[in-house]
Amino acid sequence: MTVDYKFPKDFWWGSATSATQIEGAANEGGKGKNIWDYWYETEPNRFFENVGPETTSGFYHSYKEDIQLMKDIGHNTFRMSISWSRLIPGGRGEVNPEAVEFYNNVIDELLAQGIEPFVNLFHFDMPLELQNEGGWESREVVEAYKTYATECFRLFGDRVTKWFTFNEPIVPVEGGYLYDFHYPNVVDAKRATQVAYNTMIAHAKGVEAYRTFNFKDGKIGIILNLTPSYPRSQNPADLRASRITDLFFNRSFLDPSVLGEYPEELIEILREHGQLPVTHDGDKELLKANTAELLGVNYYQPRRVKAKEHLPNPYGPFMPDWFFDNYEMPGRKMNKYRGWEIYEKGIYDIMINLKENYGNIESFISENGMGVQDEGRFIQDGEIQDDYRIEFISEHLKWLHKAIEEGCNAKGYHLWAFMDNWSWMNAYKNRYGFFSVDLETQKRTPKKSAHWIKAVSESNGF
Numbered sequence: 001m002t003v004d005y006k007f008p009k010d011f012w013w014g015s016a017t018s019a020t021q022i023e024g025a026a027n028e029g030g031k032g033k034n035i036w037d038y039w040y041e042t043e044p045n046r047f048f049e050n051v052g053p054e055t056t057s058g059f060y061h062s063y064k065e066d067i068q069l070m071k072d073i074g075h076n077t078f079r080m081s082i083s084w085s086r087l088i089p090g091g092r093g094e095v096n097p098e099a100v101e102f103y104n105n106v107i108d109e110l111l112a113q114g115i116e117p118f119v120n121l122f123h124f125d126m127p128l129e130l131q132n133e134g135g136w137e138s139r140e141v142v143e144a145y146k147t148y149a150t151e152c153f154r155l156f157g158d159r160v161t162k163w164f165t166f167n168e169p170i171v172p173v174e175g176g177y178l179y180d181f182h183y184p185n186v187v188d189a190k191r192a193t194q195v196a197y198n199t200m201i202a203h204a205k206g207v208e209a210y211r212t213f214n215f216k217d218g219k220i221g222i223i224l225n226l227t228p229s230y231p232r233s234q235n236p237a238d239l240r241a242s243r244i245t246d247l248f249f250n251r252s253f254l255d256p257s258v259l260g261e262y263p264e265e266l267i268e269i270l271r272e273h274g275q276l277p278v279t280h281d282g283d284k285e286l287l288k289a290n291t292a293e294l295l296g297v298n299y300y301q302p303r304r305v306k307a308k309e310h311l312p313n314p315y316g317p318f319m320p321d322w323f324f325d326n327y328e329m330p331g332r333k334m335n336k337y338r339g340w341e342i343y344e345k346g347i348y349d350i351m352i353n354l355k356e357n358y359g360n361i362e363s364f365i366s367e368n369g370m371g372v373q374d375e376g377r378f379i380q381d382g383e384i385q386d387d388y389r390i391e392f393i394s395e396h397l398k399w400l401h402k403a404i405e406e407g408c409n410a411k412g413y414h415l416w417a418f419m420d421n422w423s424w425m426n427a428y429k430n431r432y433g434f435f436s437v438d439l440e441t442q443k444r445t446p447k448k449s450a451h452w453i454k455a456v457s458e459s460n461g462f
Contacts, residue, residue, distance in 0.1 A: 005401045006461040012077040012412025013457040014115070015070070015434065016367050017059075018123035018167065019083035021421040025060035026053050029098040032089030033128040035135075036424070039183040051427035051439070057419055058442045063106050066444070070418060071113040073434060073450045074457025078110060079118040079223075079296070079366060079414055081167065082156075084127050084148050091127035092144050095151055107159050118296075118366075118414075119156065120164040120223060121149050121206065124172055124182065124424070131184060136172065136195040139280070142202045149206040153213050163220040165206040167366075168298060169199045169253055170225065178319065181425060189275050189318040197277035200256045200287065207290035221294030222257045223366045226250050227303045228349045232327045237307035241324035244269065245305045248320040258295060258358045260288035273318050295354070296366030298416075299347050299396075301340040304329050335392075337372040338430055344395040351403035351410055364412035368396055371423075371430030375447075384436055384447040393449070394462060401461075415453070419444055 026037050040052035059066055070078055084091060086099040110117045122145070130141045149165070157163075175182030177192035186192075203222055210220045227249060231242035247266040255263050261284075270276045305324040312322040333342045347365065354363055370392040378385045397413060404410050419433040428439060434450040437443070456462045 003459050003461040005398060007401065008404065008411075009460075011460055012116075012364055012414070013453070013460075014075045014077035014079065014118075014412070014414045015416065015418035016079035016118075016414045017417050017421055018081040018120070018125070019086065020053050020056070020123065020125045021417075021423065022057045022059040022419070023083065023086075024054060024056045024058040026056075029060065029086065029102060030089060030096040031083065031099070032085040032091070034083070034085040034125040035128055035131050035183045036125060037085075038128045038131075047425055048427040048429040051422065053422060055439065056422035057437050060102065062442065063102075064109055066419070067106070067109045067113050067115065069435060069444060069446075070110075070115055073446070073454040075115050075418075076457065077116045077118055077162075077412060077414070078418070079120060079164075080106065081120040081123040081125075082152055083125060084122065084145075085125065088127070088148055088151065091130035091141075092147070095155070100155055103156060107156055111159060116162065117160050118162040118164065119152070119160045120167050121145075121152060122165065122169075122202075123167040124175075126172075135176075135184070136198045136202070137191055139198065139201075142198050142205065145202045146205040146209055150209045153210055153215075157210075157213055157215050157218060161215065161218045162294065163210060163218065164223050164294075164296060165203040165220065165292075166199060167223040167296075168225040169203070169222070170196070170249065173199070187317055189320075193270060193275050194277040196252060197279070200253065201280075201283060203257060203292075204286045204290035207292070208286070211290075219293045219362075221292040221296065222253075223296030223298060224250075224253050224257070225298040225300075225367075226254065226350045227299070227301070228346050228353075229303045229305055229324075230329075232304065232306035232329075235307070238305070241305045241307045244323040245303060245320070248323075249303065254358065256287050257292045258361055260291045269323075275318055293362070295358075295361050295363040296414075297347075297350055297354075297363055298367035299350060299365065300368065302343040302346045304332075304341075335370055335372075335388075337388075338370070342370075342392065342395075344399050346399075347396050348399040348403045351400070351408040352406070355403075355406075355408045360407070360409045362409050362411060364410055364414065365396075365400060366414050367416040368393070368413070369416035369432045371432045373430055375431050375436065383445070386447045386449045389447070389449045390452045393453070397456075397462070 173196045229242040229245040231238040304327040306327040419435040420431040420437040435444040
């Protein structure tokens with residue numbers, strides 16, 4: 001294949017997933033309950049077609065075959081997460097030996113197949129007992145996380161050299177404490193800011209714990225969903241709306257995790273509206289001393305905003321939306337299957353921002369992907385012809401390639417996801433994988449994109 005877009009040597013080609021979304025075996029192997037297990041038991045109707053976390057893609061039992069398929073399509077890296085409630089049922093106390101054996105087997109199998117494991121410690125899946133103590137609202141839970149992280153480093157750090165404290169830490173804040181799409185379904189900005197803040201303290205404590213091990217080649221970072229906030233126009237009111245949106249949804253985690261401090265303007269806004277979190281002595285120094293060494297960037301769609309059309313309801317709860325309205329740009333390109341805008345240049349804009357304002361931190365695209373419903377419509381000769389996914393990936397890779405050519409420190413690209421996996425409340429509604437999964441039989445079948453990515457990985461470009 002002739003290569004127009006060649007990527008740097010040792011570029012990370014792979015995919016990403018999380019424990020709760022692929023392992024299944026939710027009540028097997030000594031695993032404790034997490035908030036998803038509990039929420040599904042209490043409100044199954046909130047999940048698409050009532051499919052819950054115990055019926056996910058069965059990786060707990062089929063990891064060997066799945067890792068072989070990853071190798072077959074040219075993966076040299078793979079991001080997974082450890083389930084806290086599997087490793088330490090209840091969130092505190094004894095480590096579960098069956099979980100240790102499982103994760104050891106997965107890590108060893110990946111390495112045996114020439115695939116480097118990238119391991120994330122927390123992907124939305126708080127142990128239920130700790131959520132009942134307040135979850136990330138509680139500093140005791142932050143300490144429990146530090147202990148859990150330390151156990152992971154001790155158990156697996158001899159073989160795993162890429163660690164991440166959190167995936168998309170803003171999502172539990174938005175979903176669980178602002179907009180009611182994750183458990184515990186609270187709508188309270190004051191509690192949301194406390195959760196966000198304590199999550200960053202947990203991140204810093206995780207980084208601090210990792211560094212006590214002095215692993216030779218190890219790096220620890222964080223994975224953030226960065227979404228450029230584009231203003232409707234250059235009018236000062238629209239520009240202010242986009243700047244404040246960026247503060248709430250990007251810089252609230254990007255600045256403390258990479259620069260070790262919060263943006264002054266964000267602090268001012270929260271102070272003015274009485275929404276500041278409770279902090280402890282020494283927190284500031286802790287954040288400053290324990291910044292991320294590696295940044296995963298999840299990017300799916302842009303955010304477009306404009307100045308508020310109407311003043312916020314003075315009797316309603318404080319919300320980030322007090323400062324902006326969403327804007328639907330005419331003529332935008334859409335994933336008509338998912339209702340999301342496709343804007344490939346966003347990936348370039350993120351990378352340039354990291355280069356110019358965040359010390360050009362070593363980074364990679366840790367998630368990007370296209371969810372489509374009823375992909376069976378596109379079967380020809382027994383294979384899903386997902387040309388739309390190939391186009392989506394290649395157009396994003398072109399912009400990533402341009403960023404790298406302009407000096408951005410981007411080391412890889414991971415698709416969400418290796419195979420169709422369970423997606424929280426959406427369950428299996430939108431399919432994202434290189435491989436389709438038949439939920440009845442658990443059979444994996446490659447889509448057209450699987451053959452395409454194999455050629456890309458082998459040529460290190462396309």
